[in-house]
Amino acid sequence: MIMPKVLKQLFKNPFTNKFPAKYTPSSVTKFLEDVEKGKAKIIPPIELPPNFRGAVAYDREKCIGCQMCTRVCPAHAIEFIPEKKKIRIYIARCTFCSQCVEVCPVNALSMSERWLLADEDKYSKNLIVE
Numbered sequence: 001m002i003m004p005k006v007l008k009q010l011f012k013n014p015f016t017n018k019f020p021a022k023y024t025p026s027s028v029t030k031f032l033e034d035v036e037k038g039k040a041k042i043i044p045p046i047e048l049p050p051n052f053r054g055a056v057a058y059d060r061e062k063c064i065g066c067q068m069c070t071r072v073c074p075a076h077a078i079e080f081i082p083e084k085k086k087i088r089i090y091i092a093r094c095t096f097c098s099q100c101v102e103v104c105p106v107n108a109l110s111m112s113e114r115w116l117l118a119d120e121d122k123y124s125k126n127l128i129v130e
């Protein structure tokens with residue numbers, strides 16, 4: 001009998017998490033800009049597990065431009081900018097393997113807890129780290 005199960009389920013909390021905004025925004029980039037300005041609020045997701053791998057974070061000041069990260073990145077997600085001797089990371093290409101973090105000799109890279117990475121434009125500000 002399926003009906004008792006359906007009725008029971010109606011009164012249970014959903015298993016899935018809500019999207020981090022009350023309603024799905026038409027543009028995630030704009031939504032994040034509004035969050036920065038305090039005009040929108042992110043609904044916190046479930047607690048992140050230890051060693052969660054979100055978007056790669058880059059400490060530009062620490063970077064010595066050695067290019068080790070560009071060499072190990074299996075996804076070719078890191079571009080070296082020769083004139084600045086700094087890097088640019090394309091998060092849309094990243095596989096979150098963390099190899100760049102491990103190889104960086106000056107700890108300029110880390111896996112952040114930034115997880116809201118869905119976007120219509122793979123080159124949006126949200127998905128470029130430099």
Ligand code: SF4
Pocket residue numbers: 056072073074075076077078089093094095096097098099100101
């Ligand atoms: S985490 Fe992996 S895929 Fe992403 S930028 Fe670093 S090395 Fe490349």
Ligand code: SF4
Pocket residue numbers: 062063064065066067068069070087103104105106107108109
């Ligand atoms: S490995 Fe570290 S120091 Fe070297 S280019 Fe990459 S971020 Fe900069």
